[in-house]
Amino acid sequence: MAEKIVQVSGISKSYFIGKRELQVLRGIDFTMDRGEIIAVVGASGAGKSTLLHIVGTLDKPTGGKVLFDGEDVFKLTDEKIARFRSLQIGFVFQFHHLLPEFTALENVAMPALIAGLKLSQVKGRALDLLAEVGLADRAEHRPSELSGGEQQRVAVARALINGPKVVLADEPSGNLDSVNAESLHRLLLDLCRNHSTTFLIATHNDHLTSLAHRVFKIQDGVLVA
Numbered sequence: 001m002a003e004k005i006v007q008v009s010g011i012s013k014s015y016f017i018g019k020r021e022l023q024v025l026r027g028i029d030f031t032m033d034r035g036e037i038i039a040v041v042g043a044s045g046a047g048k049s050t051l052l053h054i055v056g057t058l059d060k061p062t063g064g065k066v067l068f069d070g071e072d073v074f075k076l077t078d079e080k081i082a083r084f085r086s087l088q089i090g091f092v093f094q095f096h097h098l099l100p101e102f103t104a105l106e107n108v109a110m111p112a113l114i115a116g117l118k119l120s121q122v123k124g125r126a127l128d129l130l131a132e133v134g135l136a137d138r139a140e141h142r143p144s145e146l147s148g149g150e151q152q153r154v155a156v157a158r159a160l161i162n163g164p165k166v167v168l169a170d171e172p173s174g175n176l177d178s179v180n181a182e183s184l185h186r187l188l189l190d191l192c193r194n195h196s197t198t199f200l201i202a203t204h205n206d207h208l209t210s211l212a213h214r215v216f217k218i219q220d221g222v223l224v225a
Helices: 048-055 078-088 104-114 119-132 148-160 178-195 206-211
Strands: 004-017 020-033 037-041 063-068 089-092 166-170 198-202 214-219 222-224
Touching (some): 004 048, 020 048, 037 206, 048 198, 078 089, 104 148, 148 178
Antiparallel strands (some): 004 020, 004 063, 214 222
16 A cells, blocks of 8 residues: 655645735645655646645645645744755756755765765765766766756755655756756656655656656646546
8 A cells, every 4th residue: 555655735825916816726635655756737837836845845835734744844843844844855956056166976965964964974875876866977076067967967866865755856857958858757767766755746848747657737726637
């Protein structure tokens, strides 16, 4: 039986432009199982990124709950939410956001360093992750010395350094050519299998969508079949 690790219940999100309310999400409900890939699709502006930001605790919902292993994360203090996010959630964005002055190894290790560990404590894991994404020989290279596809692979390894339960990816291949994009998609599928990590991915890419175990479509603020 699948292990449910995230439950999203009744999530709504509104923004105000002056006195006018813009409702982006309207009562979103779904669960996420360990070790599955879920693709979130929909038109630009439909609310895909907003949903990922809420599940990732980067933004708070107007209403509803996000439960991780039964715990309502938005009932925690801001400090505890930040700690939870750093240890339990990984992020991959369309643009890799690597720190240019640091090597690939140091970029991968950065979330663990921010969490309070020393480089000597996580260097081995960082090297293992770089090897797993095909960059064992690029550990000492800085971002400017890497191709776009290689930089995004470093970003994927970085997202996994703290052993998160969930990785959220927002258009992870949107800035890559078709060859590098498909290579990244296969990598994400392999990582999902190897680490039993759950991936929630917002994407417009049909190939990536085809690899997902489930596909959610956001339309008019709700999930539709």
